[in-house]
Amino acid sequence: MTTHYYTASSLDGFIASPENSLDWLLKQDIDLEGPMAYPAFIQSMGALAMGATTYEAIQAEEGDDGWPYTRPAFVFTHRQLNASPGADVRFVQGDVRTVHAEMTAAVPGKDLWVMGGGELAGQFADAGLLDEIWVQFAPVTLGAGAPLFPRELDLELVDIARNRAFLCGRYQVKDAL
Ligand SMILES: NC(=O)c1ccc[n+]([C@@H]2O[C@H](COP(=O)([O-])OP(=O)(O)OC[C@H]3O[C@@H](n4cnc5c(N)ncnc54)[C@H](OP(=O)(O)O)[C@@H]3O)[C@@H](O)[C@H]2O)c1
Numbered sequence: 001m002t003t004h005y006y007t008a009s010s011l012d013g014f015i016a017s018p019e020n021s022l023d024w025l026l027k028q029d030i031d032l033e034g035p036m037a038y039p040a041f042i043q044s045m046g047a048l049a050m051g052a053t054t055y056e057a058i059q060a061e062e063g064d065d066g067w068p069y070t071r072p073a074f075v076f077t078h079r080q081l082n083a084s085p086g087a088d089v090r091f092v093q094g095d096v097r098t099v100h101a102e103m104t105a106a107v108p109g110k111d112l113w114v115m116g117g118g119e120l121a122g123q124f125a126d127a128g129l130l131d132e133i134w135v136q137f138a139p140v141t142l143g144a145g146a147p148l149f150p151r152e153l154d155l156e157l158v159d160i161a162r163n164r165a166f167l168c169g170r171y172q173v174k175d176a177l
Contacts, residue, residue: 001104002131003112005121006041007148008166009135014145015116020057024140028165035161036134036168045071046110047103049096051120052077053146059084071113072106074099076120096123122151130173132158137167152177 008025009015016022032039048071050058055075058068067087074090075081076099083089092099103112114121114130124130133155135148155171162168 001046001109001111003100003114003124003129004041004045004132004134005114005116005124005130005149006038006134007116007118007121007136009137009148010140010142010145011137012141012143013148014142015118015148016057016146017142018144020053020146022057024142025138028138028140030136030164030166034163036136036159036170037163041134042071042113044111045113046107047072047074048113048115049074049076049099049103049120049124050115051075051117052079052081054116055081055089072103074103074106095127096120096129097127100124100127100129116146118147118149121149125149125151125153125173125176133171133173135169135171136163137169139165139167 007015062084067084072088072090074092076093077091078093081091114124154174154177156174157169158172159170
């Protein structure tokens with residue numbers, strides 16, 4: 001089982017605007033059946049992890065279908081947040097090593113997806129628990145926003161693709177610089 005940080009980014013390394021908007025991303029063209037697209041990626045994922053800002057952003061966008069994930073979602077927060085009806089959401093905090101073990105046990109035999117933000121993905125890397133980083137770079141710069149990955153890390157490029165508007169890269173984590 002391996003742990004993957006899979007996300008989209010602006011070309012200058014931000015995963016959301018300073019206002020936490022994803023409008024710059026959602027307007028881009030992508031082939032969902034194309035290389036490195038989300039539907040194929042999610043097939044091998046078991047539990048997923050996200051920070052509170054990401055969780056609240058997903059909740060704010062929930063449509064009539066409600067919470068969009070069927071996998072157990074581990075949400076890191078220091079606060080009391082509400083779970084969406086019917087969602088398998090588990091609120092956690094503190095050391096990612098403890099939570100990583102819980103995620104592994106939640107869906108045995110499947111890989112783990114760290115959705116973000118970048119600082120949370122960095123906590124997994126700090127603990128030596130991040131194996132891969134997948135980034136879909138959108139053709140836009142934001143100048144500021146939520147950082148892609150605020151760490152110094154040595155990576156190995158293992159796959160590349162173009163998916164319509166996106167430059168996609170898959171990297172293996174080697175070591176902290
Ligand atoms: N482009 C993409 O594909 C993509 C993917 C994912 C997310 N996003 C967006 O990127 C932005 C990310 O926001 P963000 O940088 O603020 O990161 P975030 O990870 O979503 O949220 C950060 C918050 O998570 C909580 N947290 C993190 N580590 C914790 C720990 N060890 N224990 C307890 N709580 C912990 C804290 O919340 P509290 O202290 O407030 O409880 C912290 O303020 C969001 O706007 C999201 O929608 C974009």
